[in-house]
Amino acid sequence: MPKVTEQYREAKREEIADAALRCFAKKGFGASMADIIAESGLSAGAIYGHFSSKxxxxxxxxxxxxxxxxxxxxxxxxxxxxxxxAEVVTRILSALEVDLAGTGLLLQVWGESVTDPSIHAIVDGVFGELRKSYEQIFAEWVIAERGLGETEAKHWASSLAAVAIGLGQGYIAQSALFPDFDGIAYLATASELLPH
Structure with missing residues (x-):
């Protein structure tokens, strides 16, 4: 039997994750592993060879x-x-909605994270990485554009990162919950409020 490369395994995991995203978008977070298997077109063995659980x-x-x-x-x-x-947050939020083909899925994940420790760990890890990335780019910007020292810049960037994440959560929640939500106006106003 030919040896499976790491590149092949990673491509297969991405294929399964893409199928799961489509499945979650259609059926919500309540979609089962059987639903994911059906959406992927792969066998149960192929799925469980890459992932042990939903x-x-x-x-x-x-x-x-x-x-x-x-x-x-x-x-x-x-x-x-x-x-x-302002440029960073606007770009990230605009692209996020396209990636998710609607933001309701994120609300479902957040809701599940309140009572499911394994989902909470996922949400915490992903948002931790996002916060760190915001902090890095915001600190670099405020040092270059406003001349803050490194320590002061890190503190400023950390505070602003929390606000940027909050703006993102507000955008996601409102776009998922309110049919008349004007995402373009929201992003334009957020951009005006954030440092340029």
Missing amino acids: AEVMSAVARSVMGTRIEDMQTLRTRERTPSP
Whole structure:
């Protein structure tokens, strides 16, 4: 039997995570492993060869979606000019809704995280990575644009990162709950309120 490469295993995990994301978007977080298996078109053995539980699949989905946004921030950091907090938050939120094809799924995950320790650990880990990325890029910006020292910049960036995450959570919640929510206006106002 030919040896399976790590690259192949990673591609298969991504394929399963993509199928799970489609399944969760259609059926909500209550979708079962059987639903994910059906959506993927793979056998149960193939799925369980890569993931031991639905929580593990959910973790892969969350890391895939947020990982792309974190990679976006790292790409922004390599520009000649570090983008402002307003530019960063607007870009991340605009792209997040496209990734999720609607934001209701995130609300369901957050709700589950209140009572399910394994889901809570996933949410905590993903948002911890997001916060760290916001803090890095915000600190670089405020040092370059406002001349703050490193210690002061870290404190400022940490406080602003909490606000940026809150703005994101507000955007996600309102876009999922209110049919007349104007996401464009929300992003424009958020951009005006954040440092340029």
